[in-house]
Amino acid sequence: MELATEPDTYSPNIDDKGNYIDKVPSFHTNALANGLRCPCGTRKDKVYTSHAMFTAHIKTKTHEKWLQDLNTNRANFYIENQKLKDIVHSQKIMIGKLELELTNKNMTIDYLTQQLVKINIPSTLTSSSSNMNRNDSSANDMIMFDI
Ligand SMILES: [Zn+2]
Numbered sequence: 001m002e003l004a005t006e007p008d009t010y011s012p013n014i015d016d017k018g019n020y021i022d023k024v025p026s027f028h029t030n031a032l033a034n035g036l037r038c039p040c041g042t043r044k045d046k047v048y049t050s051h052a053m054f055t056a057h058i059k060t061k062t063h064e065k066w067l068q069d070l071n072t073n074r075a076n077f078y079i080e081n082q083k084l085k086d087i088v089h090s091q092k093i094m095i096g097k098l099e100l101e102l103t104n105k106n107m108t109i110d111y112l113t114q115q116l117v118k119i120n121i122p123s124t125l126t127s128s129s130s131n132m133n134r135n136d137s138s139a140n141d142m143i144m145f146d147i
Contacts, residue, residue: 007035007047010054012067020070022058027051040066 008031013023025032027050035047036054042062048054057063070077 005034007037008032010036010038012070018074020067020074022063022067024051024054024058027054038063042066 010025012020015021025036027036035049037045037047038054038057040063042057042060046057048057058067
């Protein structure tokens with residue numbers, strides 16, 4: 001069974017010292033059935049479909065610099081990741097509160113709409129019957145002219 005329809009995105013491995021290192025994945029797995037994209041930005045939409053192609057790619061200057069930058073900014077990524085986790089957590093709470101508020105407001109709107117319909121039914125009948133009267137009188141006027 002094959003589920004992947006998009007190319008997978010490459011992510012480097014981490015060695016025992018915590019450094020990002022390149023490791024060319026096996027292209028014989030279902031995960032890479034649609035190829036592999038590299039986020040280093042050398043060739044943005046390029047999809048690599050073989051071990052040999054990707055091995056050649058990781059030796060390019062842009063890819064090597066990208067990996068070097070990842071290692072240089074490693075500590076910052078950790079801090080950034082913690083901040084993002086906090087933001088996601090507080091936004092989940094905010095969304096929960098807003099959903100509750102929305103449900104309450106929808107219930108209020110439904111209730112008030114029902115009340116409004118109840119109040120408006122008699123006046124709707126009156127106004128439509130007065131319209132009918134007006135129509136009748138103009139119809140009578142027409143009849144009188146015809147005669
Ligand atoms: Zn790359």
